[in-house]
Amino acid sequence: MHVEIVSPEATLYSGEITAVTAPGSDGSFQILSAHAPLVATLAAGEIKIQGVASLEGEQASKFSSVGQGIYSLSIQSGTLEVKNNKIIVLAD
Known part of the structure; x- marks a missing residue:
């Protein structure tokens, strides 16, 4: 599945x-593959993405590695939308 943060x-x-x-x-x-459509508000905390081969350049400076293929990003708030196996996260 595809994600944009x-x-x-x-x-x-x-x-x-x-x-x-x-x-x-x-x-x-x-959220896993083939999730039902969803819109949710996000609170302060960590977004974790799994199944990432590696992060490079500026992406690597924003995320922390928390395990093999798992990276986290601190946010203050935001919105998440799932539709057609694509996730869009608007984060602050």
Whole structure:
């Protein structure tokens, strides 16, 4: 599945992944392939993307590695949309 993580300044990540874990306003949740359409608000916390081969350049400076193929990004708030196996995260 494809994910785009966008901040007001730039696209922080765009690529194929196997899962996303996000800090929802009502608690943490995970999105896997073929998830039903969804729009959710995000609270302060960590977005984790799984199944990433590696991050390079500026992408690597924004994320922290938390395991093999798993990277996290701190956010203050945001919105997440899932539609047609594509995830768009608008993050602050």
